[in-house]
Amino acid sequence: MYKVFVKDIPIILSTEKNIGKQYTAIPLKLARFKKLIKKINNGELIYVNLYHKNPEKLERFLRKKLPLVEAAGGMVFNDKKEILFIRRNSKWDLPKGKVEKGETYEEAAIRETMEETGVRDLEIKRFITKTYHVFKRNGKFKLKATYWFEMHTDFTGELVPEPEEGIKKARWKNFEKSQKALRDSYENIKLLFPKEYLTTHPNDRVSQV
Numbered sequence: 001m002y003k004v005f006v007k008d009i010p011i012i013l014s015t016e017k018n019i020g021k022q023y024t025a026i027p028l029k030l031a032r033f034k035k036l037i038k039k040i041n042n043g044e045l046i047y048v049n050l051y052h053k054n055p056e057k058l059e060r061f062l063r064k065k066l067p068l069v070e071a072a073g074g075m076v077f078n079d080k081k082e083i084l085f086i087r088r089n090s091k092w093d094l095p096k097g098k099v100e101k102g103e104t105y106e107e108a109a110i111r112e113t114m115e116e117t118g119v120r121d122l123e124i125k126r127f128i129t130k131t132y133h134v135f136k137r138n139g140k141f142k143l144k145a146t147y148w149f150e151m152h153t154d155f156t157g158e159l160v161p162e163p164e165e166g167i168k169k170a171r172w173k174n175f176e177k178s179q180k181a182l183r184d185s186y187e188n189i190k191l192l193f194p195k196e197y198l199t200t201h202p203n204d205r206v207s208q209v
Contacts, residue, residue, distance in 0.1 A: 005133040006186045007042045012049040013058040028052035033065040034165035066143040072101045073107035074151045083178050092181035105147040117170040118160030125150045131188040
């Protein structure tokens with residue numbers, strides 16, 4: 001199953017026709033992807049499932065329908081088990097950026113994380129997942145595929161957000177503060193976190209983080 005986010009609303013691509021009563025199920029061969037994106041942007045569509053029995057055709061479909069931009073980023077832990085967040089476009093996010101020509105995904109993830117936050121001495125521990133979202137540039141829709149890696153650092157120096165990329169803050173956040181940040185983040189970022197980060201006590205109130 002793939003989730004392609006459009007304004008934080010996922011277009012589901014799956015091998016199952018029926019994934020829930022609220023979903024509009026459309027065979028992959030009949031899907032008009034750009035029209036679906038416009039309907040979501042206009043608030044006309046919320047739940048949609050594009051299905052095909054062959055899972056390999058799902059990603060091929062995505063790559064054919066929109067120009068693809070590949071990016072890479074990191075979920076960075078320090079020795080205190082805090083996670084490195086950035087503040088951009090009034091949302092908490094994780095550092096990421098476009099893969100340059102000749103770079104591996106791992107190299108791009110490390111470079112972008114360093115550039116956007118000032119962190120150093122990064123070590124990749126594992127590949128987490130790949131996320132997809134649709135964005136608009138110069139009046140045209142594009143698909144961004146981001147490769148995410150779990151990293152570790154023992155860096156204790158000052159974090160320096162990159163203003164040229166619109167980054168206002170770079171912060172280490174413990175478990176509790178990470179939970180709060182995720183309430184003010186993007187749905188594709190939430191996919192990277194274990195469910196305990198997304199579950200808060202019912203008496204908790206949303207507060208400024």
